[in-house]
Amino acid sequence: MLEFGKIVLFGVGLIGGSFALALKKANAVEEIVGFSRSPNSLKIAQEIGIIDRAGINPAHEIADADVIMFATPVQQIPTILEKIFPYLKNPNTILTDVGSSKLEIVQQARKIMKGKIGQFVPAHPIAGTEFSGPKAAFPELFQNKKLVLTPLKENKDEFLDRIKLAWRICGAEIFELDPESHDTIFAGVSHLPHMLSFALVADLANRENSNLFFEFAASGFRDFTRIAASDAEMWRDICLSNRYTLIAEIAHFQVVLNNMMAALATNDKKMLEQIFSQASQARNEWAKNKQK
């Protein structure tokens, strides 16, 4: 069913592209117009059918847009928003994003949009792969994945419902969190693991004999470092946009790591096993619950 008119998509990579492909597959959108700083990505996106056409004049395109989605690395969103905001005339156009951190983007959008902030619906789809770009996009990416909205008090229910509808069409299950809780939770379960995984690989890659290390790295290393293959710029932006929360999470983590180091230094079998057991039980429990 044609639920949406024109969607203007900034960023046509894995997330924006998969969102577009899912809506198109469901025949839920009349037209998708894409913008990207990479002419090549835009060309590929059009060839693959992510977008119907590449936009030329943002001011012109947003005038009659139903939804404007920001699917660029998060730190580009305020720059784009600032540029297009003067042309946002239609009070029913909904702006939304897919950023992995929410507090900073909400603050920045508030500053730019002022009285019109109610038109901005912050969202975060919990899906992705270590690949990026339009070629990595596929319509099923969000099937049975979570979509977290962090609604603002200014958002009209009607706007929230429209964005929820779009993501339900993509196959996602909708959740709501406040931006602060969102950023703390994802710092812990996503941004921090990425930092640790990047740090480990960078640490080993910097050794003189790094080849020897990589030669003997096996399946544990493979899984632990899968997320270290992720796009560096995207993750730089996510981590920086959530930096205060993330620094606190790293510090919290370091307490546990230092306890482990102390247990090693003092050969404290009991303490080390206690930490390992707790982790192992919690991880097994988590996997069991996920399967349900």
Add this chain to the structure above:
Amino acid sequence: MLEFGKIVLFGVGLIGGSFALALKKANAVEEIVGFSRSPNSLKIAQEIGIIDRAGINPAHEIADADVIMFATPVQQIPTILEKIFPYLKNPNTILTDVGSSKLEIVQQARKIMKGKIGQFVPAHPIAGTEFSGPKAAFPELFQNKKLVLTPLKENKDEFLDRIKLAWRICGAEIFELDPESHDTIFAGVSHLPHMLSFALVADLANRENSNLFFEFAASGFRDFTRIAASDAEMWRDICLSNRYTLIAEIAHFQVVLNNMMAALATNDKKMLEQIFSQASQARNEWAKNKQK
């Protein structure tokens, strides 16, 4: 071909069990006699066909053993070795292990075996899953996996060749390292990732609202923490037996992590992206080479 007579197996879990099953599948061993501190594991191992029978008197069993393999958590090896050593009469019986750290076990074996240390061939198969126990064992576990020998100067070539043969029958590719290099490399690519993964899950499990964190943990978390589901006692032993090297590796890692924290604190896009890019490139390169 019947290459081996009697093999005495201490520890009948994932690694020892898979080794036994592979040799049996190849009809390469006459008899496997198992010992375990868990009567239940021993019973299962016999039912599954990992062992031909459960041993009762170690002194009696090792007298005519061709190979004695230690496949218990590493910190149990010296205790067992000490107990059985007085009964080791046959100068052609080869002792070997499967421990993930090598320096400490070599030192301990040297202390116990003295002039007979040449009969001990230290080995480490680079294979495993997050599961443990005899039920997790399967004969293909070592197919196309690496087996690292850390030969001692006292080892006769003939003994090394016998152990290499056994592992080749299991499908493994044989490598040699000195014990120090072995322990540094595996601290970096295996023991440290396990510590970090255990630490992250323990950190989150300790929160008051840990349920909320786990609720939103997705595929990145799943892969990063797969190794945190590993057996706590086994990993306690591995990490403690390699503790000096591991502490140095953690300290080395913390330098990188602290650089990342500094980049976050000062909003240093360039530095953060540089570390992330280096990691991402190295990880992608590694994956490409592995596929060859």
